[in-house]
Amino acid sequence: MSDEPRDATATAAADADAEVTGGFADRWANFRDREISTVLLTVVGVAVFPFLFNNFLDGYTQLATLMLIYGIFAVGFDILLGYTGLLSFGHAVFFGGAAYAAGIFSASVSSSPLLVLLAGTAFAVLLAWIVGFLSLRRGGIYFAILTLTFGQMSFYLAASPLAFLTNGENGFTSVDIGSLLGVIDIHGGVPFPLSMLVDNMLYVFVAVMTVLSVAMANRILHSPYGTVFRAIRENERRAEFVGLNVWRYKLMAFIISAAFAGIAGSLFAIEGNYVPLESLYWTESGRIVIMTVLGGVGSLFGPLFGAGLYLYIENIVSGFPTLGPFWHLILGVVFVVAVVLFPDGIWGGINYVRDMVVGGEDE
Amino acid sequence: MTANRDGNEWNRRRFLAMAGVTAGAGMLAGCGGLANQEFIADTVVLPAADQEELGFTSLVEETDRREYSRSVAGQDVNATVESAISVYAQTEFEVDFGDSGGPLLFRFDGGEDGLFAEVSEKLAAPASAFGVVGGPLANVNPNIGTEQLVPAFLTVVIGGVGKIEGAVVAGLMLGTLQVLLIQTGNAAWSQVGIYALAALVLLVRPQGLLGSEVDVS
Numbered sequence: 354m355s356d357e358p359r360d361a362t363a364t365a366a367a368d369a370d371a372e373v374t375g376g377f378a379d380r381w382a383n384f385r386d387r388e389i390s391t392v393l394l395t396v397v398g399v400a401v402f403p404f405l406f407n408n409f410l411d412g413y414t415q416l417a418t419l420m421l422i423y424g425i426f427a428v429g430f431d432i433l434l435g436y437t438g439l440l441s442f443g444h445a446v447f448f449g450g451a452a453y454a455a456g457i458f459s460a461s462v463s464s465s466p467l468l469v470l471l472a473g474t475a476f477a478v479l480l481a482w483i484v485g486f487l488s489l490r491r492g493g494i495y496f497a498i499l500t501l502t503f504g505q506m507s508f509y510l511a512a513s514p515l516a517f518l519t520n521g522e523n524g525f526t527s528v529d530i531g532s533l534l535g536v537i538d539i540h541g542g543v544p545f546p547l548s549m550l551v552d553n554m555l556y557v558f559v560a561v562m563t564v565l566s567v568a569m570a571n572r573i574l575h576s577p578y579g580t581v582f583r584a585i586r587e588n589e590r591r592a593e594f595v596g597l598n599v600w601r602y603k604l605m606a607f608i609i610s611a612a613f614a615g616i617a618g619s620l621f622a623i624e625g626n627y628v629p630l631e632s633l634y635w636t637e638s639g640r641i642v643i644m645t646v647l648g649g650v651g652s653l654f655g656p657l658f659g660a661g662l663y664l665y666i667e668n669i670v671s672g673f674p675t676l677g678p679f680w681h682l683i684l685g686v687v688f689v690v691a692v693v694l695f696p697d698g699i700w701g702g703i704n705y706v707r708d709m710v711v712g713g714e715d716e
Numbered sequence: 717m718t719a720n721r722d723g724n725e726w727n728r729r730r731f732l733a734m735a736g737v738t739a740g741a742g743m744l745a746g747c748g749g750l751a752n753q754e755f756i757a758d759t760v761v762l763p764a765a766d767q768e769e770l771g772f773t774s775l776v777e778e779t780d781r782r783e784y785s786r787s788v789a790g791q792d793v794n795a796t797v798e799s800a801i802s803v804y805a806q807t808e809f810e811v812d813f814g815d816s817g818g819p820l821l822f823r824f825d826g827g828e829d830g831l832f833a834e835v836s837e838k839l840a841a842p843a844s845a846f847g848v849v850g851g852p853l854a855n856v857n858p859n860i861g862t863e864q865l866v867p868a869f870l871t872v873v874i875g876g877v878g879k880i881e882g883a884v885v886a887g888l889m890l891g892t893l894q895v896l897l898i899q900t901g902n903a904a905w906s907q908v909g910i911y912a913l914a915a916l917v918l919l920v921r922p923q924g925l926l927g928s929e930v931d932v933s
Binding site for chain 2: 490495498509510512
């Protein structure tokens with residue numbers, strides 16, 4: 354796993370090396386391990402992304418926004434799958450549930466985007482507490498199936514019995530998003546210096562949330578708390594014998610991961626002004642698993658790339674003249690190739706190439 | 717199980733290949749050849765030895781011949797479809813399920829050649845039989861697989877992985893509950909109900925109804 358070398362001794366050794374030799378690779382490793390640099394890299398990344406995407410990759414800003422939203426979702430999912438080693442197959446319930454909660458909140462309580470975001474995320478967290486409390490009594494495949502069951506239950510709940518709230522199969526259409534902090538029109542343009550890079554206020558809002566989410570995930574994963582997650586992934590029994598309350602940590606990992614899904618879900622409702630019923634369907638849970646695995650399980654940035662590539666194939670490649678209709682097949686081939694050649698996903702591939710160029714450094 | 721391995725067999729690949737070749741030839745010949753088509757399947761039977769091994773007895777082994785004719789763009793098109801059906805009942809065990817009790821029916825259609833013959837015969841036959849039986853009950857559309865995948869998966873798990881009997885019991889349970897909810901005027905809850913039941917079974921007895929004890933933590 355790509356996070357392995359970041360244990361205390363390796364970092365300390367890298368620091369010592371950097372002071373002695375001052376080589377580029379060491380200085381880079383030193384820079385990379387600091388929290389502020391992770392945040393800075395993310396800021397630069399999301400700032401130049403729409404410009405590059407729109408000009409060189411046939412993209413458009415709305416899709417770039419969607420990619421970041423799913424990126425947040427995937428980063429959160431990776432905390433559970435990649436770092437804690439739990440495969441949830443029902444994460445759509447938190448994504449879709451938060452989207453519905455955000456939508457309903459915006460229509461009937463307040464249309465302020467920040468409050469809507471908060472409401473959706475809070476709903477996802479509370480829901481995760483219940484679902485996690487029940488599902489985590491079982492491990493392995495039984496956990497996956499239980500989460501899948503709860504996911505499907507929520508889908509059919511939203512489809513029929515709760516249709517008076519969710520508007521059933523038509524999806525929730527009355528999402529009403531007001532202006533940010535009462536002054537900024539979230540669906541409007543951006544002022545001059547920013548407008549060279551981005552053309553849309555919504556993207557800026559989602560990008561800020563992405564940076565905050567990545568910073569939060571980074572902080573969690575590099576804290577002692579995150580180390581416990583990894584210990585549970587590596588050997589649950591040993592972690593228990595050390596004296597850790599494994600079940601509680603697993604539940605918290607589940608809830609943290611659902612909080613990210615909640616942020617993504619709320620942003621999804623804000624972005625589209627609409628919540629489709631399919632956002633609760635099990636295929637949505639499957640999508641996020643594929644995105645995360647494609648990007649690289651157990652890495653911080655990998656899932657962002659995985660989400661981007663998935664949506665790129667789904668939305669851009671599917672519009673190509675001859676190849677377009679085969680986009681599902683292309684996605685499958687990409688997935689197989691990625692898993693066979695780079696079991697650690699795109700991020701694993703990037704690391705591999707970097708090590709070849711820089712010369713192995715600390716891996 | 718090596719049912720219908722020899723001689724008298726119909727398999728989907730051969731059928732599709734034949735249909736494909738015929739259609740291709742028809743196109744080459746200016747579509748004239750497509751006006752009269754016959755699709756004939758050989759009968760499919762489970763050999764006596766296998767029937768004994770599995771405890772099946774034959775109920776029906778027959779062929780069904782249907783003729784369709786329609787006029788398309790001023791041209792008469794005739795198609796004859798002859799399909800084979802074999803139904804076997806298992807006598808070894810019976811599940812008492814209230815008034816609806818009775819023999820459990822299994823239906824086998826063609827197997828497939830190749831590497832996966834063993835597996836696909838065991839899996840694909842019931843699955844495709846479901847397709848045949850379920851076809852008239854639900855709308856057939858490209859998503860039918862996506863819709864049925866999860867319930868099928870759940871049925872297997874709550875019955876107990878590796879237990880055919882469990883899958884049957886679980887299938888009947890879920891199906892009965894769903895119908896019950898619809899019949900009692902709670903149609904909106906029918907889908908939610910089966911998932912709630914599945915969650916309950918998984919929480920109370922995670923190895924499945926008929927599954928043996930396993931490590932589930």
